Amino acid sequence: MVAAILSVAFFVIVRSVAEQAAESTQDDILSASATAIADSLRSEGSNVMLDLPYSALSMLGTLSEDRVFYRVFTGDGTLTGYDDLPLPDRTPHRGQPAFATFDYRGDPVRAVSVVRPVGTGTSARDIIVTVAQTRLGLEQTSRTITTTAMGVGAGFFLVATGLSLWAASAALAPIERLTGAVARRGPHDLRPVTADTPAELMPLVNALNSFMARLRASLLRNEDFIAEAAHRVRTPLATVRAQAEITHRKLNKPEHRRAMREMIRAIDESARSAGQMLDHAMVKFRTDTLAGDTLDMRALIGEVCDRLGATADLKDIQIVRNLPDEPIPARGDGILLQAALQNLLDNAIKYSPEDSRIVVRVEQGFDLKVSIQDEGRGFGDADLTRLKTRYTRGTNVGDIVGSGLGLTIADEVTRAHGGRLEIVTNQTGVGACISLILPRI
Missing domain, CATH: 1.10.287 (Helix Hairpins)
Structure with missing residues (x-):
């Protein structure tokens, strides 16, 4: 934006200065032509004589295709030239040319008038010499200057824009490196x-x-x-x-x-x-x-089952561990995974009737699936997709103490590890089956 404004300002200034210079050049040539004609005036008795110098008009004609007009006025009438060429509104002072711009014969012209005394003594009189030239050449010069100024301005704009982009890129490079160093962090x-x-x-x-x-x-x-x-x-x-x-x-x-x-x-x-x-x-x-520790899920599940075993014994609930004999490698945050498993197993114990079974099973396929299956009340007619929402519980457990956060905790832990929580009704009978599905390492 700044480069565009500067380019426009540069174009306007160059055109204005160039037009003034071209007009000043034309004025100087007009003044020299009129002065040359005036210098050729002489007096012979009471008559004013003029030998029109060829060079006075040829210096104007060689500059362009413009037409040239002149008039020599003696006070009594036109000595030579175009009778209808207007004279200046005020008689110029001797030695000071007077310039004017007006329309003449359908074209704009630039005119100069000079005064030269002819004769001696009391018989001397002021002769007005006016020379005019059309402005076609000046307009052509102005168009040429305008085109050149536009080209220079456009070039200046492109160069300034390129330099601005380069300067901005160089100035922002350290900030981009700093941004990348921070964005790449976990x-x-x-x-x-x-x-x-x-x-x-x-x-x-x-x-x-x-x-x-x-x-x-x-x-x-x-x-x-x-x-x-x-x-x-x-x-x-x-x-x-x-x-x-x-x-x-x-x-x-x-x-x-x-x-x-x-x-x-x-x-x-x-x-x-x-x-x-x-x-x-x-x-x-x-x-x-989130920690990325290497864990043994078999040991982690066993620790959770041992911790809640006493609570299950109070209701004569048997926790059946269907686990492989060898360690189950996994990667993640042991504290969070333990919290998720503990909440799921605690829910299973809480909602299961006395003298029932809870099966903890591990399946290793493309994913690692840890399932906790109980023989409790299930979820009634609750929307299973909403049970992961905070403080949401099944419709058939109002008489049992609960906060509605257990499944929420398990779901957030599972998603933090790149897995998902699966909630289904127990397919083998009453109860529910909740599964932690985690990616394998």
Whole structure:
């Protein structure tokens, strides 16, 4: 835009200066021609005589195809030339040519008039010599100058644009290198930027590094807070529940025992909701800094089953492990995968009736599929595609404590590892089957 404005300004200035120079040249030639004619005037007695010099008019005729007109006026009439050629409105001063532009015989002309005294003494009189020339040559010169100026202006614009693009590219190259160095990083890479940048960009690089350092410290503090909060919340609630159970066994009145059972249920709901909300927050943070550790899924599943085995035993639920004998290699974040499996197995235990079975199965094909199949209530008539949404539960489990976050946690963990969560009704009978499908390494 700036180059275009400068090019237009350059064109206007060059054309204006060139036209003024061409007009000034024509004026000088006209003035010289009129002066040459005036110098040829002489007095013979009372008569004014003129031997018209050929060179006076030929110097105008050789410059272009313009027509030339002249008039010598003695005061009493025209001595020679074109009678209808207009005289100047005011008589010029001696030695000072007067210029004018007007239309004559259908063409614009440029005219000059000079005054020359002829005679001696009191008989001397002023003779007006007027010479005019059409402006066709001037217009042609103006068009030539305009075309040249346009070409020069266009060339200037192209050169200026090319230089501007080159300068902009050179100026933006360090920024592009810095952008590439940051864009190529993963979401968990908060190391300081060390890309080669000029001194002018060092304040920006320093500010960016300072921001990433503060962000890294903030993320670590948040993760530590979530882990500490989970411990601080679960432990007191577990203690309160244990005391409530003891008190419940000591009460004799039915209404007191009923009130204590409601209290225990509220504690269970609070503990589960708080625990799963903290687990969900932990999943959110860790998926941004997902670890890529090499894991043994067989060992990870076994650890989760052992941890929840006591809970299953309280309901006489048998956890059947249909696992291969050899390790199952996988890559990912062990803490997140453990949280996902624990939530799925905990849901299976919670919604399964007493004296039932839960089958944990691993299938290794193109993908790694970990399925947890129970004999519980299933999902009723709930929309299976919406069960992964936060705080969404089946339509037939209102009497069981739950927060509606278990499947959400499992789904987010699976998607963070490039897999998917599959929810189906148990094809072999009642219950449900939830599967973690992960890419194999």
